[in-house]
Amino acid sequence: MTVVAVTGASGFIGRNLVLRLRELNHKVVSIPHQADDAALLAALGGAEVVFHLAGVNRPETTGEYETGNVGMTDRLVAAMRQLPTPPPVVYASSIQAAADNPYGRSKREAEALITGYAQQTSVPGWIFRLPNVFGKWCRPNYNSVVATFCHNVSRGLPLTIIDPAAILKLVYIDDVVEHFAAIAAAPLDSTIASEIAPIYETTVGDLAQQLQIFRDSRTTLLTGAVGTGFLRALHATYVSYLEPANFAYPLKAHSDPRGMFVEMLRTPDSGQFSFFTAHPGITRGGHYHHSKTEKFLVVQGHARFGFRHVLTDEVFTLETSGETPTVVETVPGWSHDITNIGQETLLVMLWANELFDPQRPDTVPAKVLPE
Structure with missing residues (x-):
């Protein structure tokens, strides 16, 4: 466990970071932006690493850049220098630090303060110019x-x-947080990069x-x-x-005397997911495909799957139920159907490897077993 002090803990990055650090069992001390010098020094006591995330980027006056970015950093650095063991520090800067505007200049000045502190105390100091x-x-x-x-x-x-x-x-915030968490776990490891990828x-x-x-x-x-x-x-x-x-959002259900069919999810290149029901004694299917493949999973009920090779008339059947989860695959060139042989409504999940195209359905009607 590392004792971590965080400025700007209530901000966007701060909230995500604090949550993650606590998940990792680090002790987190939040430093309010308005803390006076005495409160600042007290909050930093025992800190093994400091994440300086606080800053001003949308002020009412440009002068707030100086007080919010440079002034806060200057007070933070001064307080850390007074500690018996000056802690390593991480500063969340911005790519705007390269810009010649009031915000960019204030971030560069704050960066210089962090760099000076790290050099003078011989502790790691990370500056992240975040996009x-x-x-x-x-x-x-x-x-x-x-x-x-x-x-x-x-x-x-x-x-x-x-x-x-x-x-x-x-x-992405999670990439930023995981990189920062790596520093929290090893705050004296100065080899950790100052760039997020x-x-x-x-x-x-x-x-x-x-x-x-x-x-x-x-x-x-x-x-x-x-x-x-x-x-x-x-x-x-x-x-x-x-x-x-x-x-939540509703889906369209297609119902008929056999049961119900509902599409849940379609993908551009990995097929589609759906489910259907069948009442007791009902048979669904009775067709074959040339290229399309499917995976069926009985979630509830008892089903018999029937298969017939469309050239040799070889017939094969198998039974599955929701109590013994089993994936049944359809094979090109074999006609197939599914019959509810139980006493309750049959519920089946279905994945097809391609999106249904009504112009090229690749679904040819063909009985599996004789009437």
Whole structure:
């Protein structure tokens, strides 16, 4: 366990970091931005590493850059120097530190104070010039286009886009937090890099389009590759802006005397997921495919699957039930059906390797067993 002091703990990065550090069993001490010198020194007592996340980026007057960024850092450094064991420090700066404007200059001055402290005390000092950070709990309509767009798209509000081709360089909050957590675990390891990876690059227009695709997926049922990389991070961020009343959405059920069929999820290149029911004694299916393959899983009830080779008439049957979870695969060139041979409604999950195309359904009617 490491004793970690954090300024800006109530901010976007701070909230995510504090939560993660506590999950990892570190002791976290939050330092209020308004703490006077005595309170600051007391809060730092025992700290083994300090994360300086507090800062000002949207002040009412430019003078607040000096007091909020430079002044706060100067007081923090002065207090850390007074400690019996000066702690290592991590400073969350900004790529704007390279800009010649009041905000950029204030961040550079704060960086210089951190660098000077680290050199004078011979402790590690990390300066992270972060690009746009995105993720859950970032404040919309403030200084993050991702947060603003996620908030607006999830609520059906319009987007203001001045230049859709404008480039955005982004880092995901979880990547920032995990890197910072690595420092918290080994605060004396000066070999830990002062850069967050990966950095994602997109445009304002592409960002807006992708978020609208996420929104529309509730009606199209089409979900892209949201399991890795940028789309994973962006999808998680978008969903985090949903209001609780919108956590759920309805699906269309197709019902007939046999039972019900419901599509749940469609993917561009990994098929689609659905489920269906069948009343006792009902047989569903009775067709074959040339290329399409499927996986069936009986979740409730007792089923008999029938197969017939369409050229040799070889017949094969098997039974499964919800009590013994078993995946049954359909094989091209074999006609297949499923019969509810139990006394309760049969419930079956279904995955098909491709999206259903009514123009090319690859589904040819063919009985499995004679009447």
